[in-house]
Amino acid sequence: MSATATTREHSVEKRPERASRLGEPEPGAPLGVSGLAGLWGLHLLCLVVPATTIAFLSTGPHPWYVALAFVGVLAGSVVLDNHAGPARAQPAINLPSWPFDGVLYLLVGVQLVVVALFTRSVAETGLWSFNALVGLLLVGTNSGYSAIVVAHELIHRKQKHLQGLGRLLLATVLYEHFSTEHVRGHHARVGTTEDPATARFGETYNEFFRRTVPAQFWSAWRLEKKRLGDADMKWNDRRMLVNRVVHGLLVQAALVTAVVALAGWQAGAAFVLQAFLAIRLLEAVNYFEHYGLSRASKRVRPVDSWDTESWFTLYTLVGLSRHADHHAFASRPYQKLRHWEVSPKLPRGYFGMVQLVLVNNEKARRLLGEELERRELGPFAESEEPRRLGAPRAEPAQAA
Secondary structure (H helix, E strand, O other), X not given: OOHHHHHHOOOOOOOHHHHHHHOOOOOEOOOOHHHHHHHHHHHHHHHHHHHHHHHHHHHOOOOHHHHHHHHHHHHHHHHHHHOOOEOOOXXXXXXXXXXXXXXXXXXXXXXXXXXXXXXXXXXXXXXXXXXXHXXXXXXXXXXXXXXXXXXXXXXXXXXXXXXXXXXXXXXXXXXXOXXXXXXXXXXXHOOXXXXXXXXXXXXXXXXXXHHHHHHHHHHHHHHHHHHOOOOOOOOOOHHHHHOHHHHHHHHHHHHHHHHHHHHOHHHHHHHHHHHHHHHHHHHHHHXXXXXXXXXXXXXXXXXXXXXXXXXXXXXXXXXXOOHHHHHHOOOOOHHHOOOOOOXXXXXXXXXXXXXXXXXXXXXXXXXXXXXXXXXXXXXXXXXXXXXXXXXXXXOOOOOO
């Protein structure tokens, strides 16, 4: 079957046995023991930022020039991601779960250690020391990439204990309601005007951030009230005792209180600040993952999410780069996410895109707009056919 025929027959179904007939990506060839070990080893790149953060916190305080050397790991990640080649290979058909799940468990433990070390470090050096400020940058980045990305993976799992670990990670960045809004709100409404996490075409990041953060919280609040049987439920209703958003708020308040009680107000302030940085990073990712896209069907399709082909993003962010397949098949584990040719492609990897969105938002919007126009998606969709397929528009023929 040709690539053109594949895209024309494309339709997202949740029955894997119909994949080839419907034009979904074929699974990769089975891997041997050495191949599986190599793939697992590549995914261990997700430990680079957490390991750097722990090394900084456990060996400090540092002179300013040594502290800056640790920041170089973050800068190097952006540079490497901007120049990383494409990763288009499909996952092998025989991938096991346990070694890849083990990475998630490890990262959960690492995040808890990082938060504990950071609050202790700030208690010793004070909030306004250069060492603490560098630590804040490292911890906020680690919380944004490692903690929230891992939490995003876990809250989509079917096992209750994994969902609970995901919620715990989100509590460490004071964003536990994301577990409710993302799974039950965003995934149902992505690409529509009802979804607060879908950035509108032309919307700047700061405009998006101011709109999406409160809107996501209130969406989660409404979803929980509806789940409990009354969308107009008052805050003092007894049923609020089993409201997940309320539980998250209580856990987060307890965490902040415990940090202040054990390590002082400056450590408590640092804990809140690292959470704010993490949320800024999360929402920068949300911003470009669906920027300008508008869903044309009830079923979420791969053309409703942006992908990046960067191998560095794929292996450092536990498969987050294959966001199109994630939205089409939300419960698929990260190591089994597939590459889709039809999804719009980001001009850089996630590290580079976050830097571009935060520092040069005008350029980010221009590049994203050019890709949408090339694929006739979002505001450039002139008909249902290209909007459904997301295939790149053919270049005009050159005059003889």
